[in-house]
Amino acid sequence: EAGVVQSPRYKIIEKKQPVAFWCNPISGHNTLYWYRQNLGQGPELLIRYENEEAVDDSQLPKDRFSAERLKGVDSTLKIQPAELGDSAVYLCASSGAGPSYEQYFGPGTRLTVT
Amino acid sequence: AQRVTQPEKLLSVFKGAPVELKCNYSYSGSPELFWYVQYSRQRLQLLLRHISRESIKGFTADLNKGETSFHLKKPFAQEEDSAMYYCALSGYGYGQNFVFGPGTRLSVLP
Numbered sequence: 408e409a410g411v412v413q414s415p416r417y418k419i420i421e422k423k424q425p426v427a428f429w430c431n432p433i434s435g436h437n438t439l440y441w442y443r444q445n446l447g448q449g450p451e452l453l454i455r456y457e458n459e460e461a462v463d464d465s466q467l468p469k470d471r472f473s474a475e476r477l478k479g480v481d482s483t484l485k486i487q488p489a490e491l492g493d494s495a496v497y498l499c500a501s502s503g504a505g506p507s508y509e510q511y512f513g514p515g516t517r518l519t520v521t
Numbered sequence: 522a523q524r525v526t527q528p529e530k531l532l533s534v535f536k537g538a539p540v541e542l543k544c545n546y547s548y549s550g551s552p553e554l555f556w557y558v559q560y561s562r563q564r565l566q567l568l569l570r571h572i573s574r575e576s577i578k579g580f581t582a583d584l585n586k587g588e589t590s591f592h593l594k595k596p597f598a599q600e601e602d603s604a605m606y607y608c609a610l611s612g613y614g615y616g617q618n619f620v621f622g623p624g625t626r627l628s629v630l631p
Contacts, residue, residue, distance in 0.1 A: 410564075440619070442621075447530075447623075448623055448624070449525075449607050449609075449621035449622050449623045449624045450565070450607070450621045451621070452618070452619055452620065452621075455619070463618055463619075465618075498565070500565075509567045509570070510557075510567065510619075511566075512564045512565040512566065513564065514564055515564075
């Protein structure tokens with residue numbers, strides 16, 4: 408079992424450029440999470456999916472961030488345009504059914520915006 | 522709004538000493554509490570959750586609803602316990618939010 412897969416692992420872009428992150432959850436996991444983790448802080452939930460439905464996107468900056476989870480499996484998180492303050496590690500996690508279950512995390516994507 | 526606080530950013534103890542990592546929360550209902558851990562160069566992973574009442578790697582945590590705390594304890598720290606520890610909270614049921622605390626870095630000295 409490969410676990411949660413994320414790509415790319417690292418990304419360096421200039422501000423105002425677009426960027427996309429991809430996540431493949433553990434097979435059979437209905438719930439998928441995207442987190443942002445700034446240096447020295449805990450993960451901050453951006454969006455949570457139950458199958459294809461986004462059930463919690465209250466912390467997603469909707470003016471520049473978007474996410475999708477087509478067919479309830481893979482997910483993509485996009486930032487357009489990126490700002491300097493978006494530099495962080497973006498984590499994807501999945502769980503069986505809802506946040507009361509154990510979350511399995513991917514390795515994360517480290518984004519640097521210059 | 523639900524919130525998790527961990528007052529210590531860094532906690533250093535000597536090997537064999539007791540460890541207590543503090544976690545306090547605010548939540549209007551009955552929460553589910555977790556401790557997640559991230560060892561160096563590894564993924565974030567679940568250490569324990571209060572509902573299972575397990576002892577994992579010698580760690581235990583008791584939910585104290587009166588003090589709204591969920592402190593993580595281990596009687597004798599080992600060097601391999603050095604890691605980042607995050608307390609986290611979820612409500613029960615569909616649509617409930619999930620929030621992490623800021624984390625405490627535990628350093629176990631030889």
